Amino acid sequence: MNRSEFIAATAIILFGAFLLGWFACWLLHRLTRPGREDIAQHGRIAHALHEAEAARDAARETLAEREAVFAERQAGAAAELRAATEGLREARAEIEELRDFIEQRLARR
Numbered sequence: 001m002n003r004s005e006f007i008a009a010t011a012i013i014l015f016g017a018f019l020l021g022w023f024a025c026w027l028l029h030r031l032t033r034p035g036r037e038d039i040a041q042h043g044r045i046a047h048a049l050h051e052a053e054a055a056r057d058a059a060r061e062t063l064a065e066r067e068a069v070f071a072e073r074q075a076g077a078a079a080e081l082r083a084a085t086e087g088l089r090e091a092r093a094e095i096e097e098l099r100d101f102i103e104q105r106l107a108r109r
Contacts, residue, residue: 001009034042
């Protein structure tokens with residue numbers, strides 16, 4: 001094999017390797033490319049995810065509103081409880097005063 005034949009054979013082998021690599025790359029991209037159905041499914045999934053996030057945000061807002069209402073109710077109930085306790089304490093003190101007064105009147109008789 002002379003020099004010209006060697007160069008030609010090497011060139012043909014390199015060109016064949018190039019064509020084989022190009023074909024393998026083309027085939028790989030052809031096989032792994034997503035189809036229209038996959039793209040449509042990704043769109044539906046993205047839309048569903050967006051709706052779920054919107055529903056989650058709405059639920060969080062509703063929860064925050066309800067927590068505020070319950071906290072307000074609890075504060076009102078605690079204030080009523082304190083007022084009732086204070087009223088009961090005053091009533092007990094008045095009852096003790098009346099008992100002492102009645103005992104003093106009965107003792108004088």
